Amino acid sequence: MTFDSLTFAIFLAIVFPIYVLARSWPARKNILLVASCVFYGAWNPIFLLLLAFTTVFDWWAALRIHNADNDTARKRWMIASIIASVSILGYFKYAQFFANTALDGLAELGIHYRPLDLGIILPLGISFYIFESISYIVDVYKRRVEPTRNLRDYGLFMTFFPHLVAGPIMRYRDFSEQIATPRVVTIEGVSLGAYLLIGGLFLKIVCADHVFAPVANLVFSPDYQAAALGAWMGAFAFTMQVFCDFAGYSLAAIGIAMMLGIHLPANFESPFASVGMAEFMSRWHISLSNWLRDYVFNPLGHYRKGRARGHLNVMITFTLCGLWHGAAWHFVMWGAFQGLVLVVERILKDSPIGAWSIWGAQTSRALLAFFTYTLFSIGGVFFRSPDIALAWKRLTAMFTGGAADVTQFVWNGDAIIFAVGAITALLVQAWLKKRKGWAWLPDLHWALRSALLALMLLAIILSPGKTAAFIYFQF
Amino acid sequence: MNSFTTNTPATTNGAPQRWWTVWLLAIAIAASAWYAFERYWRTQGYAPTVMDSTELWAQLRDRVVKPSPPLRVALLGASRIQYGISPSAFVDEAKRLGVSVDAAMLAVNGHYPLAALRDLAADERFTGLAIVGIDSRGLQKRHREMQSKWTYFYQHDWTPARDLHRSLLTNLQRHVIASRPDFAWSNLLTRRIDGYGPPHRDYVTFLEDRSGGTDYARGNIELVRAMRVRDLRDYYAKTPVISSEQWLKDNEDVIGWVKRINARGGRVVFYREPASGEHLELDETRFPRAQYWDAFARATPATVIEFRDVPALQVDTPDTSHIDAKDIDRHTRALVGVLVARDALKR
Numbered sequence: 001m002t003f004d005s006l007t008f009a010i011f012l013a014i015v016f017p018i019y020v021l022a023r024s025w026p027a028r029k030n031i032l033l034v035a036s037c038v039f040y041g042a043w044n045p046i047f048l049l050l051l052a053f054t055t056v057f058d059w060w061a062a063l064r065i066h067n068a069d070n071d072t073a074r075k076r077w078m079i080a081s082i083i084a085s086v087s088i089l090g091y092f093k094y095a096q097f098f099a100n101t102a103l104d105g106l107a108e109l110g111i112h113y114r115p116l117d118l119g120i121i122l123p124l125g126i127s128f129y130i131f132e133s134i135s136y137i138v139d140v141y142k143r144r145v146e147p148t149r150n151l152r153d154y155g156l157f158m159t160f161f162p163h164l165v166a167g168p169i170m171r172y173r174d175f176s177e178q179i180a181t182p183r184v185v186t187i188e189g190v191s192l193g194a195y196l197l198i199g200g201l202f203l204k205i206v207c208a209d210h211v212f213a214p215v216a217n218l219v220f221s222p223d224y225q226a227a228a229l230g231a232w233m234g235a236f237a238f239t240m241q242v243f244c245d246f247a248g249y250s251l252a253a254i255g256i257a258m259m260l261g262i263h264l265p266a267n268f269e270s271p272f273a274s275v276g277m278a279e280f281m282s283r284w285h286i287s288l289s290n291w292l293r294d295y296v297f298n299p300l301g302h303y304r305k306g307r308a309r310g311h312l313n314v315m316i317t318f319t320l321c322g323l324w325h326g327a328a329w330h331f332v333m334w335g336a337f338q339g340l341v342l343v344v345e346r347i348l349k350d351s352p353i354g355a356w357s358i359w360g361a362q363t364s365r366a367l368l369a370f371f372t373y374t375l376f377s378i379g380g381v382f383f384r385s386p387d388i389a390l391a392w393k394r395l396t397a398m399f400t401g402g403a404a405d406v407t408q409f410v411w412n413g414d415a416i417i418f419a420v421g422a423i424t425a426l427l428v429q430a431w432l433k434k435r436k437g438w439a440w441l442p443d444l445h446w447a448l449r450s451a452l453l454a455l456m457l458l459a460i461i462l463s464p465g466k467t468a469a470f471i472y473f474q475f
Numbered sequence: 476m477n478s479f480t481t482n483t484p485a486t487t488n489g490a491p492q493r494w495w496t497v498w499l500l501a502i503a504i505a506a507s508a509w510y511a512f513e514r515y516w517r518t519q520g521y522a523p524t525v526m527d528s529t530e531l532w533a534q535l536r537d538r539v540v541k542p543s544p545p546l547r548v549a550l551l552g553a554s555r556i557q558y559g560i561s562p563s564a565f566v567d568e569a570k571r572l573g574v575s576v577d578a579a580m581l582a583v584n585g586h587y588p589l590a591a592l593r594d595l596a597a598d599e600r601f602t603g604l605a606i607v608g609i610d611s612r613g614l615q616k617r618h619r620e621m622q623s624k625w626t627y628f629y630q631h632d633w634t635p636a637r638d639l640h641r642s643l644l645t646n647l648q649r650h651v652i653a654s655r656p657d658f659a660w661s662n663l664l665t666r667r668i669d670g671y672g673p674p675h676r677d678y679v680t681f682l683e684d685r686s687g688g689t690d691y692a693r694g695n696i697e698l699v700r701a702m703r704v705r706d707l708r709d710y711y712a713k714t715p716v717i718s719s720e721q722w723l724k725d726n727e728d729v730i731g732w733v734k735r736i737n738a739r740g741g742r743v744v745f746y747r748e749p750a751s752g753e754h755l756e757l758d759e760t761r762f763p764r765a766q767y768w769d770a771f772a773r774a775t776p777a778t779v780i781e782f783r784d785v786p787a788l789q790v791d792t793p794d795t796s797h798i799d800a801k802d803i804d805r806h807t808r809a810l811v812g813v814l815v816a817r818d819a820l821k822r
Contacts (some may be wrong), residue, residue: 001636005636005637005640006639006640006643006644006647007636007637007639007640007643010639010643042634042635042636043634043636044634121631187494187495188492188494191492191494191497191498192494194498210659210660210661211661214661412665412668412669413664413665413666413667413668413669414661414665416668417661417664417665417668442492442494446492446493446496446497447500449497449501450496450497450498450500450501450504451501451504453497453498453501453505454500454501454502454504454505454508457501457502457505458504458505458508458509459660461505461509461653462509462512462653462658462659462660463659463660463661464653464654464655464656464658464659465526465654465655465656465657465659
């Protein structure tokens with residue numbers, strides 16, 4: 001069940017009033033848990049069992065860690081739990097990838113086997129809920145949080161439907177503090193939450209699928225012989241598309257949770273207004289960036305063990321980030337590219353160049369923000385291409401003009417809509433950068449809020465047909 | 476405990492937030508604009524229509540594996556079946572002849588149906604009648620996977636949630652022009668920028684049972700016919716010749732699927748639908764009937780029907796490949812008559 005489906009509209013129309021009308025807080029938590037299971041089971045009920053296993057095992061393991069009377073036992077339980085989580089993720093997400101890689105390796109040695117189809121179905125949202133589960137176990141081990149004895153509460157943390165299949169990736173502490181006391185549903189919260197839900201759907205259905213996808217899909221279709229301009233436009237369009245797709249989903253999730261009185265952390269904060277990739281990464285898929293910082297980069301040693309080791313840690317972290325996104329080499333390349341950009345940026349910042357006063361000027365910052373968007377778009381070529389060969393082809397076209405028989409990019413209706421949309425998106429993000437969160441929205445004049453909402457509603461109604469699956473559902 | 480409060484807090488500058496006003500006004504504006512949109516396009520001669528999708532296909536695919544009676548009939552094929560057979564007329568004519576059936580349109584425009592037949596053969600629940608609209612060209616192995624996108628979707632991605640979504644969407648599409656992709660704001664704007672004007676008026680209709688019809692009187696028939704023949708010429712120019720021996724050998728798999736369906740009480744009919752003129756001549760040149768179609772008919776345990784053998788099935792094809800909407804009912808009823816006569820559709 002996706003937020004942009006009519007089924008979800010029915011689902012929410014049933015769940016929300018039941019939740020509001022329930023008399024006690026425990027009853028409302030039970031309703032949310034059942035609703036979350038229905039939400040997930042609507043995709044494939046069998047995989048509810050996997051989710052249930054992960055939930056119950058890690059809940060139990062956390063209690064064992066907490067109750068262990070020595071550090072060795074605590075560590076053993078933590079490792080056992082993480083191995084279980086990583087094994088589940090490894091099997092469902094990476095077994096086919098590693099099998100194919102092994103076969104390719106053998107083929108290089110002249111040993112040929114038939115391609116192996118393991119027929120493994122990737123459970124929806126597995127990358128997200130496994131990461132939440134690991135963070136809980138590590139936090140309990142590090143004594144950052146007290147484990148809960150209430151399986152229902154832990155189950156609700158894992159399955160809470162707004163964030164279950166594509167995040168934001170939550171920490172148990174943030175969630176447990178909220179569900180410890182009854183949540184009060186207010187007109188303000190429901191109105192703003194529903195507003196954000198509509199805003200999220202607008203980003204996904206209107207912007208991602210109708211404004212940016214046509215150009216990205218054209219340029220990244222394998223048969224398209226891209227020239228330089230076309231390849232650049234495709235890269236820029238895809239970056240906007242994936243942002244609107246994923247930020248739209250996150251915004252809808254935040255809005256739905258807000259309607260229920262629960263706060264989810266922001267996942268995107270005007271990333272295209274970032275000056276430099278380090279800032280960009282603190283504004284793009286924030287919950288994943290924070291997770292990787294806390295559970296990979298910091299344990300690896302951060303920059304504490306010297307610059308060279310720090311640079312290596314950045315590369316390891318972002319290469320893993322790429323692999324998290326997808327079990328394919330082009331995702332690994334995407335992650336490694338982002339890591340490389342971060343390392344180069346760090347080196348430049350640490351050099352005398354970083355101290356030049358020119359970087360503080362308004363114009364320089366605007367140009368650097370566009371340069372950051374451009375760099376991320378170059379990396380996005382690896383993300384969007386189905387394989388490294390096509391990614392290389394598009395990158396070659398971007399920097400050398402492409403093959404002789406290229407198709408010249410035509411400034412037709414799709415391209416003009418994309419260009420206007422992209423410029424608008426960049427300007428809006430520059431405006432939004434100064435405003436953290438959504439507290440500014442209720443302060444807007446009611447007529448302006450109304451007009452904006454009417455425009456988004458109408459645009460959603462008039463955007464049928466092109467709706468594609470949320471890009472991050474595949475992860 | 477009070478779980479819901481209706482007090483509206485003030486904004487940071489002290490003014491009331493007025494959320495009720497915001498929402499009611501926004502809904503009123505959006506609804507009015509939507510209504511105006513619908514009214515305008517209706518005055519321009521356009522109407523709502525159900526749109527095809529893998530989900531609509533999957534809904535009908537679900538139906539052919541439901542228990543009998545009635546006898547479940549899967550109508551497989553490409554455009555000639557989808558725009559040449561009416562499931563409702565099929566059911567009606569079968570009933571008139573004393574057979575209770577439920578016919579589901581699983582043909583997919585522009586895609587030969589062998590993947591769908593393979594999918595039904597692998598599904599032990601299917602014990603009905605599969606009518607496969609196909610010709611010798613479509614029986615080539617190179618076209619076998621054309622409908623695998625639909626079968627894959629059904630086997631891997633079809634869920635009750637999608638079923639409900641599709642049912643709601645079908646209802647919406649029946650009544651709302653705005654649910655047509657060709658009336659999306661982006662499409663209308665793109666067409667305007669590119670100088671194409673408003674969307675084309677349809678001469679092809681599509682119904683929620685996934686059948687359709689082509690009203691050639693409303694289209695430029697000379698142009699359509701020329702395009703069909705040109706496309707077929709291009710196809711044969713680009714496609715390597717396959718010997719009848721190899722072609723028959725490749726179709727041993729298909730015969731295996733037929734046997735599998737037969738073994739559990741089901742039946743399969745291969746039906747070569749009407750075609751005419753240069754189209755038929757081109758097909759006959761590349762795939763002479765005696766060496767291909769007739770040889771296949773002898774090898775398969777399925778019932779095989781060639782339109783040229785049955786006068787009632789020799790319906791006019793204005794574009795050389797598809798029948799006109801006005802002939803669909805007659806064509807369907809004639810086919811049912813032949814199926815009953817050949818005992819493929821049993822009383």
